[in-house]
Amino acid sequence: MISENVIAVTSGKGGVGKSTVSVNLALALSRLNKNVAIIDLDIYGFSVPKMLNITDRPKTINNKIIPVGSHGLSVMSTGFMVRGNQPIVWRGPMLGRMIEHFFKDVIWGKLDYVILDMPPGTGDVALDLHHMVPECKEIIVTTPHATATHVAERAGTMAQNTNHEILGVIENMAYFSPPNQDEKYYLFGKGGGEALAQTLDTKILASLPMAVPNEAGEVPTIYDETTNLFNHFNNLALQLDSLLTKKAAIN
Numbered sequence: 001m002i003s004e005n006v007i008a009v010t011s012g013k014g015g016v017g018k019s020t021v022s023v024n025l026a027l028a029l030s031r032l033n034k035n036v037a038i039i040d041l042d043i044y045g046f047s048v049p050k051m052l053n054i055t056d057r058p059k060t061i062n063n064k065i066i067p068v069g070s071h072g073l074s075v076m077s078t079g080f081m082v083r084g085n086q087p088i089v090w091r092g093p094m095l096g097r098m099i100e101h102f103f104k105d106v107i108w109g110k111l112d113y114v115i116l117d118m119p120p121g122t123g124d125v126a127l128d129l130h131h132m133v134p135e136c137k138e139i140i141v142t143t144p145h146a147t148a149t150h151v152a153e154r155a156g157t158m159a160q161n162t163n164h165e166i167l168g169v170i171e172n173m174a175y176f177s178p179p180n181q182d183e184k185y186y187l188f189g190k191g192g193g194e195a196l197a198q199t200l201d202t203k204i205l206a207s208l209p210m211a212v213p214n215e216a217g218e219v220p221t222i223y224d225e226t227t228n229l230f231n232h233f234n235n236l237a238l239q240l241d242s243l244l245t246k247k248a249a250i251n
Ligand SMILES: Nc1ncnc2c1ncn2[C@@H]1O[C@H](COP(=O)(O)OP(=O)(O)O)[C@@H](O)[C@H]1O
Pocket: 011, 013, 014, 015, 016, 017, 018, 019, 020, 021, 047, 172, 173, 208, 209, 210, 211, 212, 219, 220, 221
């Protein structure tokens, strides 16, 4: 077991913000002085190395892997296992071996949190993860769209079936607030996250607004202290840390 707290960030479909949530949550936990690892298991759509601007590859010592350090995080990614940006064909057993590899053959050191950026859906990776890390906890990311929450429900049901504890739902792109205004515009509808949380008998951990483009016209993927999302992620990290510390005290 590489950490007491292994948290898989899942969703029913792609493009809802799993990687964005994984990376920014990992960074926010690390700002609380925690030792945090992020493992990018999105085999076809790995994006963590790019988001963190990582060009290094992990080094090995005595057949063990040293994760790449970036922004204070220890990082492993399926993207480190391919050359360039070439598409790869993975067969089921290879996926399982990859997860095993990341958990057994990497020198992680002491970790307070491990964040797993999962591929979309409820496929092989989720099943392999269940076998490798039965005590894994899950966060389900959805957008407020009815279709997104409907699909996210399947990921949630999968978590329940595998007895993974669901920590809660994160509703991403929940609304838009123009810079320096409190007004909230619910561009994708309202209430989807809440409905999903009720169906899965859990709660909403955060309702995250749309990121606002910066002066250069770019939408940031890592939120710094000039953005309101930075504060949202700080709050989320504090909330999760106190929740999991309390749970650990009870057990
Ligand atoms: N709150 C947000 N506001 C604006 N854009 C966002 C937000 N969350 C994610 N995105 C953007 O949406 C796209 C998909 O996000 P990503 O985290 O890659 O999703 P996933 O990992 O679920 O496929 C990315 O371009 C990301 O920058």
